Amino acid sequence: xxxxxxxxxxxxxxxxxxxxxxxxxxxxxxxxxxxxxxxxxxxxxxxxxxxxxxxxxxxxxxxxxxxxxxxxxxxxxxxxxxxxxxxxxxxxxxxxxxxxxxxxxxxxxxxxxxxxxxxxxxxxxxxxxxxxxxxxxxxxxxxxxxxxxxxxxxxxxxxxxxxxxxxxxxxxxxxxxxxxxxxxxxxxxxxxxxxxxxxxxxxxxxxxxxxxxxxxxxxxxxxxxxxxxxxxxxxxxxxxxxxx
Amino acid sequence: xxxxxxxxxxxxxxxxxxxxxxxxxxxxxxxxxxxxxxxxxxxxxxxxxxxxxxxxxxxxxxxxxxxxxxxxxxxxxxxxxxxxxxxxxxxxxxxxxxxxxxxxxxxxxxxxxxxxxxxxxxxxxxxxxxxxxxxxxxxxxxxxxxxxxxxxxxxxxxxxxxxxxxxxxxxxxxxxxxxxxxxxxxxxxxxxxxxxxxxxxxxxxxxxxxxxxxxxxxxxxxxxxxxxxxxxxxxxxxxxxxxxxxxx
Numbered sequence: 361x362x363x364x365x366x367x368x369x370x371x372x373x374x375x376x377x378x379x380x381x382x383x384x385x386x387x388x389x390x391x392x393x394x395x396x397x398x399x400x401x402x403x404x405x406x407x408x409x410x411x412x413x414x415x416x417x418x419x420x421x422x423x424x425x426x427x428x429x430x431x432x433x434x435x436x437x438x439x440x441x442x443x444x445x446x447x448x449x450x451x452x453x454x455x456x457x458x459x460x461x462x463x464x465x466x467x468x469x470x471x472x473x474x475x476x477x478x479x480x481x482x483x484x485x486x487x488x489x490x491x492x493x494x495x496x497x498x499x500x501x502x503x504x505x506x507x508x509x510x511x512x513x514x515x516x517x518x519x520x521x522x523x524x525x526x527x528x529x530x531x532x533x534x535x536x537x538x539x540x541x542x543x544x545x546x547x548x549x550x551x552x553x554x555x556x557x558x559x560x561x562x563x564x565x566x567x568x569x570x571x572x573x574x575x576x577x578x579x580x581x582x583x584x585x586x587x588x589x590x591x592x593x594x595x596x597x598x599x600x601x602x603x604x
Numbered sequence: 605x606x607x608x609x610x611x612x613x614x615x616x617x618x619x620x621x622x623x624x625x626x627x628x629x630x631x632x633x634x635x636x637x638x639x640x641x642x643x644x645x646x647x648x649x650x651x652x653x654x655x656x657x658x659x660x661x662x663x664x665x666x667x668x669x670x671x672x673x674x675x676x677x678x679x680x681x682x683x684x685x686x687x688x689x690x691x692x693x694x695x696x697x698x699x700x701x702x703x704x705x706x707x708x709x710x711x712x713x714x715x716x717x718x719x720x721x722x723x724x725x726x727x728x729x730x731x732x733x734x735x736x737x738x739x740x741x742x743x744x745x746x747x748x749x750x751x752x753x754x755x756x757x758x759x760x761x762x763x764x765x766x767x768x769x770x771x772x773x774x775x776x777x778x779x780x781x782x783x784x785x786x787x788x789x790x791x792x793x794x795x796x797x798x799x800x801x802x803x804x805x806x807x808x809x810x811x812x813x814x815x816x817x818x819x820x821x822x823x824x825x826x827x828x829x830x831x832x833x834x835x836x837x838x839x840x841x842x843x844x845x846x847x848x849x850x851x852x
Contacts, residue, residue: 421754439754447751451769451847460765461755486847506755 367435368399370420370510370542374429377415378567389415390427391567397559399434400540404553407563408599413546416568417514420544433510434542440508442516446499448487454498455483462505473501477531493524500528504535511536511543517552529555550592550599562598572598634816643820651805652824658801659790660828662718666725667786671779673726674733679767681734682741699731703789707796716797725789732785733778740774772844780837787829 377390389412397403405413418424420431421439433439448457458470474480477497487495496516503511516532517525533556536543547553553560560574574595618636625635646652681688681695707724714720744767752762768775794803802821809817 423750423753438756441751441754443747443751445747447747449748449765449769451772451844452765453847456765460757460761461751463761488847488849502755 366399368509368542370397370403370434370544371430371432372396372416372420374416374419374427374431376429377412377419377427388567390419391569393429393563393569395561395570395573397542397544399542401558402536402543402545402556404545404547404557404560405563406547406550406553406560406595406599407568408565409548411563411566412568413563414514417512417544417546420510421512436509438506438509439512440503440506440510440541441512442496442499442503442514444515444518446487446495448495448498448502450487453484453486454479454490457487457498458502458505461502462507465505465507469507470501470505473504476535477501493520493528496520496528497531500532500535504539504541508541511541513543513545513547515547516545517547517549525552532556550595551588554588554591554595560595562595632815634819638816639819639823642816643824646817646820646824652821655800655802655805655821656824656828658798659787659794659803659825662722662725662790662793662801663783663787666722666729666790667782669722670726670729670786671733671775671782674730674778675737675771675775677730678734678737679741679771682738683744688738695731695734698727699735703728703792707789707793711797718798721790721793721798725786725793728789729782729786733782736774736778736781737771740771744770769844776841776844783829783832783837787825 373394374390375392376388378386378388380386393416395403405416407413415424419427420433421441448454449460452460455470458465458473471480474483477500479494479497479501482490482494482498487498490498500516503513513532517528520528529552535541536556543556545553545556554576558576560576561570562572562574563569564571574591576591621633622635625633625638630638643652677691681691706727710720710724710727714723748766748770752766757766790801791803791806794801795807798804802825805821806818809815809821
């Protein structure tokens with residue numbers, strides 16, 4: 361890891377993060393967790409559930425500043441985020457939701473996003489009138505509309521049926537590939553991680569740290585099934601070891 | 605069907621009024637036709653419009669001040685536990701202070717002025733608005749707050765598009781109860797220390813034991829408030845809640 365670093369990359373180095381427990385004392389969630397995500401690449405954080413992935417994301421996105429360590433966002437530090445739930449404003453229509461999240465986006469840019477994500481017919485619908493999949497697409501569109509220096513995705517396809525998740529995953533893959541957005545993805549789904557990421561960061565059980573970085577060399581649009589299966593088995597084995 | 609039922613109910617009210625006046629006598633309870641004639645005469649002389657206008661202006665100013673200050677205070681108290689602890693005793697004191705006490709004190713301290721009158725009315729309404737809005741501010745969605753923070757939304761955007769829409773049902777409730785409360789208190793304020801307005805007119809009528817006039821002004825004002833409710837409050841509410849999926 362070069363200390364100087366590329367200004368476009370994400371550097372995370374957290375010495376310690378703990379919560380004070382309701383019963384007194386404190387629970388350590390993260391310890392000596394460090395990784396670097398290169399500019400324009402997609403990294404996936406994979407780890408056992410409850411290992412502190414969400415906490416880590418809250419620290420990186422600036423929602424939680426109570427930790428020991430440093431987080432250096434890519435230059436300009438503009439964030440686009442897709443939360444586990446779409447978190448749209450139910451009282452504003454789809455287009456207004458995008459414009460409020462990304463006031464600088466031009467009409468042409470929004471048009472492209474609506475088209476790519478199949479939302480053109482829903483521009484003026486309220487979130488309550490959308491299906492689950494459509495609402496997720498709007499959340500994706502909003503995150504891309506800000507033209508982020510770092511795109512953060514927190515389990516973006518959780519609780520969708522398999523076919524829809526696969527479909528959205530492909531749309532996301534082509535978007536991040538064509539736009540070269542530095543992207544950090546959190547997921548518990550290894551297939552999803554392999555399908556989207558350039559490198560996987562495997563996390564240990566709590567207190568979490570990075571136990572390995574696994575590069576995925578194949579371009580994400582052209583994975584072959586055998587290679588994927590090999591990587592998946594390898595990762596599953598390593599994770600099983602940490603989870604105990 | 606609905607409109608017909610409403611009309612029928614209204615007709616029953618007028619009929620009961622008519623019957624009542626037949627039993628109690630014109631002096632205690634003048635009938636609808638007598639009150640109607642007085643109403644017409646007052647309207648023609650311009651007195652009705654003058655007094656109604658004065659009262660409505662006071663209602664509007666006091667209502668806006670009370671809602672704005674009450675909402676700001678309610679949001680602050682709902683979001684900050686420290687603010688809630690600090691301001692709550694004041695709020696309880698103000699809530700339980702009789703309207704009459706506030707009015708009399710305002711007149712004693714600030715003189716029989718317009719400012720004192722409006723301040724007294726606003727101060728009477730403010731704690732209700734605060735309590736209602738505080739309830740709403742306590743149940744704000746933290747997830748949307750975080751979203752707004754991550755997307756670096758400006759303070760104005762957050763207020764206008766994230767905060768106020770969430771508070772809309774509470775603001776509507778506060779406005780509804782506020783409007784009727786404010787106009788009732790405005791009448792007392794006018795009765796005690798103003799020389800125009802519906803309250804002042806009713807005070808004069810009371811001294812002359814002129815029940816016809818009292819009823820004429822009361823009805824005129826109720827009609828105006830009914831119109832405000834139908835043509836202003838309800839359309840605004842419909843617009844604000846247009847995003848809610850219709851109940852089946």
